Amino acid sequence: MALEKQTEMTQSDTDALLGRHETGVLSLARDDDPYAIPISYGYDADDRTFYLRLVSTPESEKREFLSSNPDARLVVYEEDEPTYKSVVVTGTLTEISRDEMTVEHVEQYGEAKRPLFEIWGEAKPDLDIKLYELRADTISGRHIELSERHD
């Protein structure tokens, strides 16, 4: 399988890809330790902001990584052979407190699906669900076309 063509995606292309997907992989870092989790999101292309619900428990590793408004990267990709597209977002993850909740937040989180990947044994009232927004500092995307596979 040979690389035929690789191009940078335009902003409208990356917005379109981010808008038609609702899941990705969020990566956080603390000192030298990496942490990556699958997440679901809602995306506001006008503000270039992502809205996420994250579930954690008090002693969890995730809670430790989330506790300091960490720098974050979000990766969303799609493949439809021979076309591959990927978008990488960098930004800072900030918790939205219940006190600052607005109608706009409610609408944005209506677009964000439930935490699909997270299976929890506890009932919902026992879970600590926190709301975050990821404001994008940079969004970059690549579009790759492969030549025909020769096995």
Added chain:
Amino acid sequence: MTASEEFTFVCPSCGESMEVNPAMRDALVENGCVVCGASVTTEAFSPVDTPE
């Protein structure tokens, strides 16, 4: 906005509770609970008690 226009929202699914105004109530009914994503009806809202 007066106190009589406020409601207490309690999500029947996750138990989240918050005071909201009519615009927030409408948004929650339309979009679901902002915390857990569960569907919400007007039954999840009750008027905030006003002082006599």
